[in-house]
Amino acid sequence: MLAKTARISNSADFAKATKSGLRSTTNSLVGYLHLSNSDQPARCGLIINKSVGNSVVRHNVARKIRHLVAANLTSLPAGSLFVIRALPASNGADLKSEATDLISKLVKKADQKNTVKS
Numbered sequence: 001m002l003a004k005t006a007r008i009s010n011s012a013d014f015a016k017a018t019k020s021g022l023r024s025t026t027n028s029l030v031g032y033l034h035l036s037n038s039d040q041p042a043r044c045g046l047i048i049n050k051s052v053g054n055s056v057v058r059h060n061v062a063r064k065i066r067h068l069v070a071a072n073l074t075s076l077p078a079g080s081l082f083v084i085r086a087l088p089a090s091n092g093a094d095l096k097s098e099a100t101d102l103i104s105k106l107v108k109k110a111d112q113k114n115t116v117k118s
Helices: 011-020 055-075 095-117
Strands: 022-025 029-034 043-048 081-086
Touching: 011 029, 011 043, 011 081, 022 095, 029 095, 043 055, 055 081, 055 095, 081 095
Parallel strands: 043 081
Antiparallel strands: 022 029, 029 081
């Protein structure tokens, strides 16, 4: 479970991450990572569309993703906003491997972006 301080709860932060953040995809997930210079811990948000399935399916997918992200939240850069969008294929997918792949891809992109700036 994600702590309340680790959740993105307002639409402005979701928009900031999805519109101006780094983007990476897997077969059933899309991840966005917005970097900032803040010392606050990383925060995460989920977007689970109705195309994923009915309410029960969406809540199951969200719960699985939330638990996977909570375990990997410390690997994200400090102050970052991380949003995961579940695609319709996420209903029967191996979310554990896809979520960890997605996080590692985005962290690698963030590291490359920071080394290019320096």
